[in-house]
Each structure stands twice: as structure tokens, then as C-alpha cells.
Amino acid sequence: GGAGLRAVLIDLGLARRATSGADATDTFFGAAEPEPEPTPAMAMRRVATPAYSSIGSPGFMAPEQIRDAATAGHAADVYGLGTTWYAALTGVLPFPPGAPHKVMQQALEGDVLPLSAHLPGAPEAVEALIGWILQRDPKSRPPCGAALVAEVEAVLEAPHDAARVARARAAHDRRRRR
16 A cells, blocks of 8 residues: 555744844834735744744754754754654653653753664664754754755665664764864
């Protein structure tokens, strides 16, 4: 089965305001004048998360998103994808459930258990890739975009080749240090 089926990944993230302070207030919040016909940019401003907010589902939030959502970038999306895969494969989130502040504290300071702790026999390369994706430091995670897609494709081709993932991670770390 599966002929003709395809998977679609959607962005479950939240919009955030790009500026803070006085610039963050726009004329569309409580404006006395009639509003012009809304544009997509105006709609985004209406739903945007204020700068310096932590908004999201605590179990899926990257550490940098917890500290300050305004500074979270693509690496936080990579982390969120990693938590989604972790949960899909193991049936649990990377950190034990509990009060939101405790879950967020674990993301900031705790260590993620390897997949095999919840899923004995997990393919080594899958475990290595998800472990890389769930690094606390956003710069230590795989880059977003085509490079991440290439890593996922390579792991799907050879799910037990953890050494290949280790080589890719080491190459990423060398490039990052330059």
C-alpha cells in the first residue's frame, strides 16, 4: 500500500513580531481610524507574538525559544521537528510531562534520553540524528533546510549507519568553528 500517497509537513510554529519596544506597536491595534483593506503582512501583525515572549507547547519548545521567543530562529524549528519525531517514534516527549515550568526547565538544563531508552532496538542512525537535532545549543544542531533534508534522506537509506551521522555532525562542528 501507499501508492499515490505522500506526506506533507506543515509549519506548526507561531508568528512573532520582528521588533520590540515602541516599534512593536502598529496602528492596527486599536486604531481610531478605519482600517484599510488587510494585507497578509497586516494579518501577521495581528497574530504576532510580542517580542520577549515564550509561547508554544512546553514539551516542543527549543531552549532558546523558552529564553526569548524573539531570538529563536530556524534552529528552534529544527528542534521542534526533532521533538515531534521523538514523540512519534517513542510515544513520549523528550522530557517527562509535568508543570509547564518544570518541562521548560528540563529543556534548558536536562539531558534527553536516547530513543533506545523508550524504543529498544531503535535504528542507530535514527537515534544519532534525533540526538543531534535535540542539542541544547542551537548552533550545535544540523542546519535547517536542504542540509537537514539530505541528512534525513541519508538516514532513511541507511538507518543503522550511526557512523555516517557522526561524520556529518563532526563536519558541521568543524564548519561552525571556522
